[in-house]
Amino acid sequence: MKVRVNEVEHHVAADWRDETLLTVLREHLGLAGTKFSCGIGQCGACVVHVDGSAINSCLISIADVENKNILTIEGLASGDGSLHPLQQAWIDENVPQCGFCQSGQIMQALALVGDKPDPTDADIDSVMSGNLCRCGTYDRIRKSIKKAALVMRSTS
Amino acid sequence: MVSISRRNFLIATGWVAAGVTGVYALSKHAVAVAPTIIFPDETSGAAWVQIRPGGVCHMFFPRVDMGQNANSGLAQIVAEELNIDVEDIQGVQPSTSDVPPLAVTAGSMSMTAFSRPLAIAAATLREGLRDRAAVKLGEPVAAVLDDVGGFQTSDRRKVSYADLVDDTGLVIERESDQAVPALYAFDSGRQKTQVGHPKSPLGIRDLVTGGRVYTADVPMTGVLYGRAVQPPVRSAQIASLDTSGVAEVRGVVTLVEEGDFVGVVCTTPRAVDKAIAQIQVTWDLQQPITEEEISRLIDVDGKMAAGDLEHILQDKAHRRNADWSVDLRFDVQVQTHAAQEPRAAIARFNDAGADHRLEIWTGTQDPFGMQRFASMDTGLSESDVVIYLQRLGGGFGGREHYEVERDAVRLARAVGRPVKVQWTRADEFMASRSRPASAHRIRIASDDQGNLTDWWYGYVTGHVVFARERLPGWLLPVARLSDDSGVVKGAIAPYQAPHQRVECEDVDLPIDLGVWRSLNGASAIFAIESAMDELAVLQGKEPVAFKIAQMQGEQPRLAHCLATVRKLSAKRRLPEAAGYGRGFACGIYDGRCFVAVSADVFVDEVNQQINVLHLCCAQDVGMAVNPDQLRAQIESNLVWSIGMALLERFEVADNTIQSSNFDNYTIPRMRNMPTLDIDIIDQPNLPPTGAGEVALVAGPPAIANAIRDASGFRALSLPIRFADI
Ligand code: FES
Ligand code: FES
Numbered sequence: 001m002k003v004r005v006n007e008v009e010h011h012v013a014a015d016w017r018d019e020t021l022l023t024v025l026r027e028h029l030g031l032a033g034t035k036f037s038c039g040i041g042q043c044g045a046c047v048v049h050v051d052g053s054a055i056n057s058c059l060i061s062i063a064d065v066e067n068k069n070i071l072t073i074e075g076l077a078s079g080d081g082s083l084h085p086l087q088q089a090w091i092d093e094n095v096p097q098c099g100f101c102q103s104g105q106i107m108q109a110l111a112l113v114g115d116k117p118d119p120t121d122a123d124i125d126s127v128m129s130g131n132l133c134r135c136g137t138y139d140r141i142r143k144s145i146k147k148a149a150l151v152m153r154s155t156s
Numbered sequence: 157m158v159s160i161s162r163r164n165f166l167i168a169t170g171w172v173a174a175g176v177t178g179v180y181a182l183s184k185h186a187v188a189v190a191p192t193i194i195f196p197d198e199t200s201g202a203a204w205v206q207i208r209p210g211g212v213c214h215m216f217f218p219r220v221d222m223g224q225n226a227n228s229g230l231a232q233i234v235a236e237e238l239n240i241d242v243e244d245i246q247g248v249q250p251s252t253s254d255v256p257p258l259a260v261t262a263g264s265m266s267m268t269a270f271s272r273p274l275a276i277a278a279a280t281l282r283e284g285l286r287d288r289a290a291v292k293l294g295e296p297v298a299a300v301l302d303d304v305g306g307f308q309t310s311d312r313r314k315v316s317y318a319d320l321v322d323d324t325g326l327v328i329e330r331e332s333d334q335a336v337p338a339l340y341a342f343d344s345g346r347q348k349t350q351v352g353h354p355k356s357p358l359g360i361r362d363l364v365t366g367g368r369v370y371t372a373d374v375p376m377t378g379v380l381y382g383r384a385v386q387p388p389v390r391s392a393q394i395a396s397l398d399t400s401g402v403a404e405v406r407g408v409v410t411l412v413e414e415g416d417f418v419g420v421v422c423t424t425p426r427a428v429d430k431a432i433a434q435i436q437v438t439w440d441l442q443q444p445i446t447e448e449e450i451s452r453l454i455d456v457d458g459k460m461a462a463g464d465l466e467h468i469l470q471d472k473a474h475r476r477n478a479d480w481s482v483d484l485r486f487d488v489q490v491q492t493h494a495a496q497e498p499r500a501a502i503a504r505f506n507d508a509g510a511d512h513r514l515e516i517w518t519g520t521q522d523p524f525g526m527q528r529f530a531s532m533d534t535g536l537s538e539s540d541v542v543i544y545l546q547r548l549g550g551g552f553g554g555r556e557h558y559e560v561e562r563d564a565v566r567l568a569r570a571v572g573r574p575v576k577v578q579w580t581r582a583d584e585f586m587a588s589r590s591r592p593a594s595a596h597r598i599r600i601a602s603d604d605q606g607n608l609t610d611w612w613y614g615y616v617t618g619h620v621v622f623a624r625e626r627l628p629g630w631l632l633p634v635a636r637l638s639d640d641s642g643v644v645k646g647a648i649a650p651y652q653a654p655h656q657r658v659e660c661e662d663v664d665l666p667i668d669l670g671v672w673r674s675l676n677g678a679s680a681i682f683a684i685e686s687a688m689d690e691l692a693v694l695q696g697k698e699p700v701a702f703k704i705a706q707m708q709g710e711q712p713r714l715a716h717c718l719a720t721v722r723k724l725s726a727k728r729r730l731p732e733a734a735g736y737g738r739g740f741a742c743g744i745y746d747g748r749c750f751v752a753v754s755a756d757v758f759v760d761e762v763n764q765q766i767n768v769l770h771l772c773c774a775q776d777v778g779m780a781v782n783p784d785q786l787r788a789q790i791e792s793n794l795v796w797s798i799g800m801a802l803l804e805r806f807e808v809a810d811n812t813i814q815s816s817n818f819d820n821y822t823i824p825r826m827r828n829m830p831t832l833d834i835d836i837i838d839q840p841n842l843p844p845t846g847a848g849e850v851a852l853v854a855g856p857p858a859i860a861n862a863i864r865d866a867s868g869f870r871a872l873s874l875p876i877r878f879a880d881i
Contacts, residue, residue, distance in 0.1 A: 039817075134493075
């Protein structure tokens, strides 16, 4: 069985085929940027994109993403190491505290700005409320999303 | 533990093999006790900073990274002393073999306790290098001036640190009776280049690109997966155990049963889930785990009616029968840390020839404690155990015990292979060492002008620092004769009255308890600030002016915070319509941190909810080393204030913990966020106070007071639900 993650094809060994996408990414493919936190779709720490849509990878079985295109936080920066505008905004605003939720936050925000290039506060509230941050970095996440969206609008 | 001087220790570990390190000529050493409570003194920073060949500054990070970014702030201080940029410092997170034992990271103490020792270390190094530069330049020391990354003469002849350091190991020793060199970071008259400037936390790039920085991210060849069953309370003993289904599960390597410890090791994480699900266990409890039992144990009114509470914290001409203007009981709920990262640990045993027989990767607030406990648990000597400290995905006081580490150690020992243990979210709740429930009775009397005459505050809470789960059993009765430093946090109000009494009692609750952000501070100050607000309302007085007046000039820093936050809040107009309200609260955390918060709320009758619209905070932080990081900590505390005031409640029933995940323990989400306005009051002449758990003492009462203003409802218990109104 094969999955495509960040444009690289990976083989999933037989023992791992009844695991979740999250577990396979972290434990089998060595892509540990996506995080486990609740395991039941309540926190968003595990958000990745499957064929362009943001999903909680703790809720989906690896068998269900066979041959699909998966994008994780590790694949967000360009090959030359330059950061995505969202990542850059996250650094400029010093968003992370403990940092644990931030991969999921950024991947969810990527879906938001893809959908709404100029997100309002209400858009941010509705799309980002599935992503918990115990450290309470929400105010900075909001600012960074707006900042990155502006950069993305002006460069596209 | 072997007696070893810092100098010998550092030579033995190779840290001083090359370059220049400062070290004190002392042979002091310290032996750790539970939990590790060795705080640094003026000499301890010495060996933590080093200029390496090539002139690069290396620094051991003395703190555990868990979101407060204390190490980055400390690095700024080192950079200031050495005239370099903080970005050029290479931080090294030491393992327990690299450095002598140091205190657990807790209590917002990092900046307060570590800033000066590190400044002294770096300044000593700088002055030692200046001596060398003087020789090299053929000038008297006084003619050798500072330059970026080195020194220069008035005629601009330069020598960099790189020119002064070669690859022989050199230790600059300073006798303890020698004067402390000039500390640039603490010189308020000085234009600073590092301290006081916002700087990005070191290592931030890893956090936005999916770097491997947390325990469960550590790659490990040949690793197996394991987990143990968590009891609802640590004193529980297994009553019945049925593991017969485990053997059927594919991928099970072994089942481990040792007394009340039962766990499995498997080849994949999924197999662990399935195997654990096959373990049926029931527990014998010492006390019933129910709400009724907790309420019974903290019955403050019953206990106060029966006589004095156990600890009298303040007693000044107390009168039992004053004419009370306010006489209220407040109840504060149990809360848990709910850090976003569920705990994980990896343990590996090695053959006799290896450097360490046991290696443990973990994120903990107390790495030296882990080393000690693992040694006790396995019978290995402490030097045979090494802890590789990983970043924590949130700490908040909940990560200082040997537990997930214990699971990994015992399981790895059973299979002779490295084992990774990843707790589930349900494990996190089950094993929570929660902030105890507490009940508070406050009585205040005032004279004709409305000034306080009598203050009588009594409260009963579960243990905090002396919780039975935190200290060895034999120590408990002794320790509990004195005040529990966590229980008494926040108890003494800043208000003055001729007759004043504060008393408290700490009791055993049927659940595990421990240290939660601000300890008892947020609970006590919620009660105090609610009661004072109620008195102001009853007297028809503006609460800020009333509170400042009742401090009678004794708390100028706190009064200033309160006045400042009132100004901040006035920048935004509160709608006249029904349902809107504004509240204020202030507090002193740990005698040294001053804060005031205002809250604007809307009690929404239509949608049946309470919305926090806007929070302002003014906090006196002493010296503001990194203003942006302080602001981040304040933001965090304000978000927690919403959780404590309106959302979070740790549920128990039927002799177990009922809260198990974020669907039944609600923490703030993006949609709960108000707008924020924060003012940091910088006092460059005063030591930094820390900010990790300060504003949380004033946020919840500010919200409760705003609800009173909006609706007339005085919240007597937390969390406040719309239905209560
Ligand atoms: S871990 Fe997937 S939503 Fe929380
Ligand atoms: S930064 Fe710690 S959970 Fe979000």
